[in-house]
Amino acid sequence: MKIQKLASLSSAERAEILARGGEVSAKIKTGVAEILQAVETRGEQAILEFTQKFDGADLNNLELSADELAAVDESADEFDFLRQAAANIEKFHQNQLQNILQEKRVETEDGVEVWREWRAIQKVGIYAPGGLATYPSSVLMQAIPARIAGCSEIVLATPPKKDGSLDSVVIAAAKIVGVTKIIKCGGAQAIGALYYVYGVEKLTGPGNPWVTEAKTQLSSKVAIDMPAGPSEILILADDSAVPKFVAADLLSQAEHAADSSSILVTMSEKLAEEVETELGKQLADLGRKEIAEKSSKHILVAENLDEAIGFANEYAPEHLEICTEEPEAVLKQIVNVGSVFLGNYSSEPAGDFATGANHVLPTAGFAKNFAPLSVESFGKKIQVQKLSKAGLGKICEVCEKFGAAEGLDAHAKSISIRFEDEN
Amino acid sequence: MKIQKLASLSSAERAEILARGGEVSAKIKTGVAEILQAVETRGEQAILEFTQKFDGADLNNLELSADELAAVDESADEFDFLRQAAANIEKFHQNQLQNILQEKRVETEDGVEVWREWRAIQKVGIYAPGGLATYPSSVLMQAIPARIAGCSEIVLATPPKKDGSLDSVVIAAAKIVGVTKIIKCGGAQAIGALYYVYGVEKLTGPGNPWVTEAKTQLSSKVAIDMPAGPSEILILADDSAVPKFVAADLLSQAEHAADSSSILVTMSEKLAEEVETELGKQLADLGRKEIAEKSSKHILVAENLDEAIGFANEYAPEHLEICTEEPEAVLKQIVNVGSVFLGNYSSEPAGDFATGANHVLPTAGFAKNFAPLSVESFGKKIQVQKLSKAGLGKICEVCEKFGAAEGLDAHAKSISIRFEDEN
Numbered sequence: 046m047k048i049q050k051l052a053s054l055s056s057a058e059r060a061e062i063l064a065r066g067g068e069v070s071a072k073i074k075t076g077v078a079e080i081l082q083a084v085e086t087r088g089e090q091a092i093l094e095f096t097q098k099f100d101g102a103d104l105n106n107l108e109l110s111a112d113e114l115a116a117v118d119e120s121a122d123e124f125d126f127l128r129q130a131a132a133n134i135e136k137f138h139q140n141q142l143q144n145i146l147q148e149k150r151v152e153t154e155d156g157v158e159v160w161r162e163w164r165a166i167q168k169v170g171i172y173a174p175g176g177l178a179t180y181p182s183s184v185l186m187q188a189i190p191a192r193i194a195g196c197s198e199i200v201l202a203t204p205p206k207k208d209g210s211l212d213s214v215v216i217a218a219a220k221i222v223g224v225t226k227i228i229k230c231g232g233a234q235a236i237g238a239l240y241y242v243y244g245v246e247k248l249t250g251p252g253n254p255w256v257t258e259a260k261t262q263l264s265s266k267v268a269i270d271m272p273a274g275p276s277e278i279l280i281l282a283d284d285s286a287v288p289k290f291v292a293a294d295l296l297s298q299a300e301h302a303a304d305s306s307s308i309l310v311t312m313s314e315k316l317a318e319e320v321e322t323e324l325g326k327q328l329a330d331l332g333r334k335e336i337a338e339k340s341s342k343h344i345l346v347a348e349n350l351d352e353a354i355g356f357a358n359e360y361a362p363e364h365l366e367i368c369t370e371e372p373e374a375v376l377k378q379i380v381n382v383g384s385v386f387l388g389n390y391s392s393e394p395a396g397d398f399a400t401g402a403n404h405v406l407p408t409a410g411f412a413k414n415f416a417p418l419s420v421e422s423f424g425k426k427i428q429v430q431k432l433s434k435a436g437l438g439k440i441c442e443v444c445e446k447f448g449a450a451e452g453l454d455a456h457a458k459s460i461s462i463r464f465e466d467e468n
Numbered sequence: 469m470k471i472q473k474l475a476s477l478s479s480a481e482r483a484e485i486l487a488r489g490g491e492v493s494a495k496i497k498t499g500v501a502e503i504l505q506a507v508e509t510r511g512e513q514a515i516l517e518f519t520q521k522f523d524g525a526d527l528n529n530l531e532l533s534a535d536e537l538a539a540v541d542e543s544a545d546e547f548d549f550l551r552q553a554a555a556n557i558e559k560f561h562q563n564q565l566q567n568i569l570q571e572k573r574v575e576t577e578d579g580v581e582v583w584r585e586w587r588a589i590q591k592v593g594i595y596a597p598g599g600l601a602t603y604p605s606s607v608l609m610q611a612i613p614a615r616i617a618g619c620s621e622i623v624l625a626t627p628p629k630k631d632g633s634l635d636s637v638v639i640a641a642a643k644i645v646g647v648t649k650i651i652k653c654g655g656a657q658a659i660g661a662l663y664y665v666y667g668v669e670k671l672t673g674p675g676n677p678w679v680t681e682a683k684t685q686l687s688s689k690v691a692i693d694m695p696a697g698p699s700e701i702l703i704l705a706d707d708s709a710v711p712k713f714v715a716a717d718l719l720s721q722a723e724h725a726a727d728s729s730s731i732l733v734t735m736s737e738k739l740a741e742e743v744e745t746e747l748g749k750q751l752a753d754l755g756r757k758e759i760a761e762k763s764s765k766h767i768l769v770a771e772n773l774d775e776a777i778g779f780a781n782e783y784a785p786e787h788l789e790i791c792t793e794e795p796e797a798v799l800k801q802i803v804n805v806g807s808v809f810l811g812n813y814s815s816e817p818a819g820d821f822a823t824g825a826n827h828v829l830p831t832a833g834f835a836k837n838f839a840p841l842s843v844e845s846f847g848k849k850i851q852v853q854k855l856s857k858a859g860l861g862k863i864c865e866v867c868e869k870f871g872a873a874e875g876l877d878a879h880a881k882s883i884s885i886r887f888e889d890e891n
Contacts, residue, residue: 126865126866126869126870133576133582136574137576140571140572144568144571144572147570149566149567151563151824153555153560157556157818157824159825165803166836167803167836178875178876179874179875181870181874182870182874264684265695267837272688290886293881293885296878297876297879300876327881331878332875332878333876333878337878372854382587384853385853386854387853388854389886391853391855392855392860393882394867394878395853395855395883396853397870398863398871399866399867399870400580400582400855400863401580401582406851411691413589413590414690417848417849419584421844421849425835425838425839425840427802427805427835427839428807428808428825428829429807430810430819431795431810431811432815432818434813437814440552440556440822442549443822444821444822446549447822450604451603451604452602452755453601453723455716455760455817456723456821457817458716458719458750459713459716459817460817463812463813
């Protein structure tokens with residue numbers, strides 16, 4: 046890997062590093078539209094056919110059966126790690142709900158009370174990738190905030206193995222966190238199933254480009270969490286960083302997929318060189334070496350901290366590690382990011398699994414305008430207004446003037462009619 | 469207008485009342501795609517051409533000039549009503565920010581601190597409809613929460629009159645609330661302008677089907693607030709309601725556009741009949757009588773309060789007035805709604821302008837899964853994690869087990885490497 050000076054990048058080189066994700070291919074767009082159309086018109090039968098075609102699993106029934114569910118004893122010791130992670134995720138997200146519920150009422154004028162109240166989205170559909178690998182952590186990260194939000198139905202879709210089964214760890218995770226139904230399907234057909242067959246009101250979760258495109262295509266009909274693409278990390282470091290930790294964390298994102306991105310931005314040429322050496326060493330030992338080798342990796346040297354921070358904000362990384370002398374001071378200047386890790390012992394993979402923070406995060410620059418998945422993702426604050434006659438009287442004239450300015454006669458009238466008998 | 473029993477509606481009749489909005493026509497989809505394509509490739513020139521074509525205004529420059537801006541004295545007495553409304557909107561939304569900023573830090577394990585911090589979306593684009601009518605209230609409802617959120621650039625797009633000017637009330641509203649730039653264009657081309665020419669990171673605001681479709685088509689590239697369609701009100705009332713108030717409020721939504729919806733659901737046949745009579749009387753006097761006559765209006769009689777509440781939740785109204793003996797008790801059972809008005813003096817139009825609550829709300833059933841526009845719409849809570857070495861040690865084993873379960877070797881390694889020297 047070449048070490049490059051941030052300031053010497055051509056605008057084309059800089060644009061190439063900043064651009065991730067890119068346009069969805071016409072093939073995926075058309076393919077997804079066809080799958081969704083089939084699921085809309087033919088329902089479960091179409092989904093089972095796609096599951097046979099894409100996952101190689103021959104199923105009679107989309108839903109995990111009561112027997113399959115009962116066969117996994119989620120209280121077994123082997124699942125203690127799920128429980129410990131779930132407890133941390135629970136703490137972090139319960140704190141969000143407490144904050145949500147603490148919003149006060151406001152009296153904007155005497156007799157005009159205005160406030161917001163929390164209401165859960167009733168039916169939500171969550172997606173966990175699967176097939177070859179299995180992602181129990183993604184089940185926890187979605188179902189826990191959904192349950193805390195108060196959703197009454199949480200439908201999990203995840204693709205089966207070729208033999209039609211689901212991994213017992215995934216089933217255990219779903220049972221531990223209160224998923225109400227599990228369906229065995231993946232890809233665009235799973236997104237179609239959640240919306241057309243199960244009628245969910247919001248779709249969440251990470252997935253491959255087919256899953257993301259299916260969510261996008263349905264987003265004029267149903268709420269979705271965010272566009273979420275390949276994983277990425279940016280590490281902003283100075284000489285206080287430990288080269289072998291930095292290299293290990295860059296590789297932890299690089300192993301996700303060949304389209305993942307890992308970037309080190311540092312003010313220290315010495316660190317840049319040491320990390321480069323470490324990367325070579327550590328890569329040799331990795332189980333997923335081939336994937337990690339293919340993914341995009343950059344070491345960029347900044348002239349000063351401001352330049353590094355400016356680049357980080359422009360990149361808007363999903364994950365940002367700040368390994369500098371004073372990480373909290375740097376954090377204050379970071380505006381575009383999903384999840385931040387401060388200091389040498391806040392290793393990004395810890396946040397993927399067990400710090401309690403959510404790992405469903407905006408990627409590809411969407412950290413500029415989307416937040417991490419949270420309790421807020423599974424509900425909404427509705428507005429409430431309560432006016433006394435005197436309170437309405439205080440804003441009567443204002444409303445009449447707006448009614449006149451906007452040509453909305455009946456608007457003004459519905460307020461003045463309440464005072465008519467007094468004239 | 470026919471009074472109907474809710475329980476006797478055929479499923480087709482019920483479905484027809486519940487269905488609003490419906491599918492966007494192919495003509496609009498194609499037309500919008502062409503406009504966005506033109507704006508992407510030809511920029512300002514294309515926008516000016518569309519403005520001539522659709523708004524009949526011949527402009528040389530998209531942006532409101534410094535002279536036009538200076539010509540409006542927003543401190544004039546005639547704009548006091550804007551200031552009073554803005555002060556109320558400010559109070560309600562400042563309260564949201566205070567709540568957002570009060571979220572606590574959590575220590576999920578000893579040495580594992582996790583929290584969220586607020587960051588504004590930097591550049592936002594807000595849309596206010598215009599042309600024939602003019603909507604200064606929509607400027608306040610978007611720019612105030614954006615400014616409170618901390619957005620550094622707030623670009624307002626609104627269509628000009630035929631003579632190329634903007635209404636002075638709209639300009640005054642924009643100046644009062646700190647809009648940073650005003651562009652004179654409307655429709656799909658305005659949405660294209662905000663994204664392609666001004667590079668905003670989020671698009672908000674109500675509009676006609678062209679505006680909404682343009683936001684939808686761009687929603688895989690940029691964040692949008694919500695799909696927002698024709699206005700609607702549902703009034704849930706018992707005998708404690710005042711028929712002429714109810715009729716006036718039903719008409720206040722009916723006058724918006726021919727595709728607006730107004731529904732009364734009541735347990736009282738007497739109220740139903742009295743409201744029907746009042747509607748006839750009041751309609752005759754309305755300035756926008758022809759529009760109000762065309763829009764969809766229903767009076768539905770429910771057998772009991774539970775049936776009425778069930779229907780309200782299924783309908784998921786943008787605006788809900790609860791005019792019953794104990795409105796707060798009913799509110800507890802309402803889950804799907806945008807903005808609620810409690811009691812006989814909480815007239816819905818008061819919330820359109822001056823209670824302080826936001827009037828940009830989900831319609832067409834989207835109140836099931838979208839919230840009213842708020843400070844949260846203009847920013848995001850980023851996640852932060854800070855682990856001590858001991859803290860990381862506490863979750864080391866959990867992370868290793870997830871790494872093993874999910875086949876993510878380098879994930880486990882980046883944690884264990886931090887403890888290597890100790891073995």
